[in-house]
Amino acid sequence: MARLPLSIHPIPGETAMSLASRLAEVNHVPMREFLRDMGIGINSLIAGEGAAVSQLAELSGVPVAELRRGTPRTSDGQVWFAGNCFPAARVGGRKVRGCLDCLKGQPGLRGIWPLPFVTICPEHNRPLVTLWTIQDKLDRHDVTRRLPDLDLAPEGRPEPRDPSKFDLWWLDRLEGNTAFDHWLDQFDLHASAQFCLELGRAAIATTVPKWRALRDDEQWWPADVGFRLCTGGEEALRVALADLQHLMGRPEEGPRKIFGGLHDLLAADLCPKELRPFQSILRQHILKTWPLAPGDEVLGEPVLRRESISLSALA
Incomplete structure (x- = not known):
């Protein structure tokens, strides 16, 4: 032609x-x-x-x-x-x-x-x-x-702003760059971003009421908060999950009440394989910090045995 x-x-x-x-x-x-x-x-x-x-x-x-x-x-x-x-x-x-x-x-x-x-x-x-x-x-x-x-x-035109850490990482990943050498680089890009978003939303809910919708110029904020919580890798993420759990309520309120959209994302009946590494991390955290017993279910999987729960986790 x-x-x-x-x-x-x-x-x-x-x-x-x-x-x-x-x-x-x-x-x-x-x-x-x-x-x-x-x-x-x-x-x-x-x-x-x-x-x-x-x-x-x-x-x-x-x-x-x-x-x-x-x-x-x-x-x-x-x-x-x-x-x-x-x-x-x-x-x-x-x-x-x-x-x-x-x-x-x-x-x-x-x-x-x-x-x-x-x-x-x-x-x-x-x-x-x-x-x-x-x-x-x-x-x-x-x-x-x-x-x-x-x-x-x-x-x-809207007011300019500096790109967030999440913005820079996301755009670099789209370009095929891994200059950040971030823990999330080993995972699927979209799944990592979803996890950051919902983790950030849960973290923001400790200071911003869940009923208040974010303004257009705040939409970037949750993903960046979640991204920063993942910066230290899996160990730092587990600490962040424990901190959120203590800030958001009492154990008897249940994981869904504490983690909100993050729990719903990873509790889906057909959780995509790209999200399963994050599902495993949250599931292990819940098993170790909630008084669960065989017969209960966590993120779509049955609890097979009772885990030992520390007193600090129940505090």
Whole structure:
């Protein structure tokens, strides 16, 4: 397939759908009509399928490897990006997020923006915002159609903030770097982030009422708190769990009352294998610090024998 006479410059990290929107505009054709005329399947391109992405790369002149690098690949309920796997339900959706500074300079949607736990632009230190909310799967990617209605004025942008330790670690892992040499590096990226988030929420609940929803500019906070509690490895994590247990209530209130969403995440009937290392740590902590007996159940598994409980654990 030959390159179109009217083409566009590449934007690093841009998705194939965003590129298609810009290529359609420069050729003065609506995006849906453009893809149909070029013989590129809409659903195939949305899913980041190899053949569709390659077709678009040939038409635009953008190197196919570069386009694939910025395009999430969806298959069998999972999304792959930068060698990492995420549940499809956690990626993208009707709400399209992005960095207003990036769009002001280079008007294209980046593939990293819809990923879970990405809350900040590493280039501008600006929190991501919801750009628009669109139900139609094609229209939500039509950046050239939506951009004119977007307020890109400096006064409309959120205040910048420094990336958190969690932000830096997460973005490094997406790039394939392990410069942090963190205990969590041995585990699945998404599972590690889920654990950090729920651990952080449990820790924050010791000072912030559970009923108070976090503001948009506080959404990064729980994952960073959980990440910091994991910095010292498994031994430090066990100490943190014990501290939370003493701060949140009495043993007779039960593990679910104490650990909240963290308990629910790891007590799921079909706990994903990626989360099982964290499930094992919490389960062992509960067994050693709660007066349980055979017949009880902890995180979906039966208690087989009574563990010896220290007096300090019951205090």
